[in-house]
Amino acid sequence: MPGVSTLASVTAAPLLPPVDGLVWGYRFNDDGRADPLDGAAAMLELERQESWVWLHFDLIDGRARKALANLAHIPDEARELLLGVDDRQRMETYGQVIAGVVMDFERADELDPRRMLSWRFCMAPHAFISARRSPLQTMAELHNAILSGRRFPDVLHLFNGIIHSFAGALGAVSVRMVGQLDEVEDGLLDERDSGDFESLGSVRRKAVQLHRQATPLRFMLHSLLAERPDWFTEDAAEDSAQVAHRVDSVCADLVALQERARALQDELNSRQTEMTNKRLMLLSIISAVLLPPTLISGIFGMNVDGLPFTHTPFGFLCTIGVMVFSVIGLLFVLRRMKMF
The missing domain is CATH 3.30.460.20 (CorA soluble domain-like)
Structure with a gap:
């Protein structure tokens, strides 16, 4: 320059x-x-x-x-x-x-x-x-x-004060988002629900936005220390180094926050997938259980001669009994196969 x-x-x-x-x-x-x-x-x-x-x-x-x-x-x-x-x-x-x-x-x-x-x-x-x-x-x-x-004894101390206050504001917002993640995590561990995807997505989005602003500020402060003008006093330069360290800490906290939010989202996705699989398994079992009665009712619904129980006074009850027996037998087989 x-x-x-x-x-x-x-x-x-x-x-x-x-x-x-x-x-x-x-x-x-x-x-x-x-x-x-x-x-x-x-x-x-x-x-x-x-x-x-x-x-x-x-x-x-x-x-x-x-x-x-x-x-x-x-x-x-x-x-x-x-x-x-x-x-x-x-x-x-x-x-x-x-x-x-x-x-x-x-x-x-x-x-x-x-x-x-x-x-x-x-x-x-x-x-x-x-x-x-x-x-x-x-x-x-x-x-x-x-x-x-x-x-403020000099110009640089004023600038450092502004940046330090901004870093404090970033930290305060970060702490608030940590509290939101704690609530999501508690709900996940207590198995109250499948997870609050809306809150988790909001935290991740805000963490990315904050980190996007804090990262260039961090590089700016380190560049300022590396190429400081002659009028920077040692005391002011030391103050700038402390402010830079504070911004570094905030950046590290935001990275950790993003990693934690990502891990929680992976856990929530896994929990959601598990719940979906359980529901699909339940639907599959219901379909399998209803298959034998459907087959039997279909057979007895054919309008042909020679169907059993057509001329007996208890034909309907016998047919229902066959259906119930087929359902119980299928459930026994599925249980032995550890399908549920």
Whole structure:
């Protein structure tokens, strides 16, 4: 990747118009404490670079897209990532600037793997710029944490905090799916039914969706550690390594979850096949048992001379007795053959 200089400081402090579409902005002091900024003050602090800032934009607002397009001293490639529409997760390094696309859960009362959206970022030593199209769960939680006094000493710690929170959300959803698998497994072991295929299929589908999002994030974090810019401090790099380890653990849990769900589905399929075979065996036995009486009734139904019991007062009862005897005899033979 060609090297591009980071956000350069300027000596002047021009008056800047308010920035529409800025969801929130913060200036972080030396101790990591955050002070809120409005649009004009945020852009001013971004230009001054006396302390690092976090600006979070709403891409639905066209004025926010215009503000991002007019940001100076950002590599063109990074700006394209911020304003792009490709939701594929990735991370690119442009000199001292890092930009990328990461996934998050859509903000809702319950985390749903089917409702995951992308957010975009560009980070440099003195700025973390993020943008999204819809409210996101992890972002909202981290924003509330900052409002509650959580501190971030530098840009990388903030990025690590976001990813760590997202990994925690992935883990929480994974734990919830483990509970669903426990219920399916308990029902299977207790032989209450043949298995809840709908719940099992839902768990497998969600596990695949989560793993599909966690795997590229894992590679991105390891790549970030391998090709870290000069402004990464040792403390921040160590924090990134811990976050990468956390994402590795989540990926391993999701793989184990998929394997367990697959094993349970195989067991349920086996149980279903066994039940089907038993039903087919029952139908076969019933057909075999009814075959002799059917044959006998067919013979006595022929309109020909010479049929037995036709001129005796108990012919009907004798015929029924022959049928019953044939059924008992067949059942005895099938039992000796261990057919049931």
